[in-house]
Amino acid sequence: MHAIDKFRKTCSPGFILSDLPSEIETQVCNSFEEHPVKGAKAYYLRTVLHDWPDKQAVEILSRLREAMGPGSLLLIHEKAMPETNIPWMAAIGDMTMMTAFFSGGANQ
Structure with a gap:
């Protein structure tokens, strides 16, 4: 904030x-x-x-x-992520969001 x-x-x-x-x-x-x-x-x-x-x-x-x-x-x-050579820590955050929210969240 x-x-x-x-x-x-x-x-x-x-x-x-x-x-x-x-x-x-x-x-x-x-x-x-x-x-x-x-x-x-x-x-x-x-x-x-x-x-x-x-x-x-x-x-x-x-x-x-x-x-x-x-x-x-x-x-x-926004965060901009490259399509390749993504920093390891950034990739973990992205994967966490996808696995935690994709199955039943807003992206349906």
Whole structure:
């Protein structure tokens, strides 16, 4: 949350985090439905897209695009993994996520 606190101080007023409840002013939403906040100054996704197959990731981005105004920014904070020569520790984290959540989680 440190990065979001820093970002919020830079961009306030008008910064709303659309995610699960936290210490920041939140707007809970379903990423696959119409976004409730229209024309915000910025939309921030932190480690969201990597959890979804391409089709669902495109749908999430499309819903945000529908909500954005002409001056809105989309800020994406993700881990980028190379297709080959992945660092060992990063690969373990990726495999843990896949095995822990893929069988019955959000990726179905």
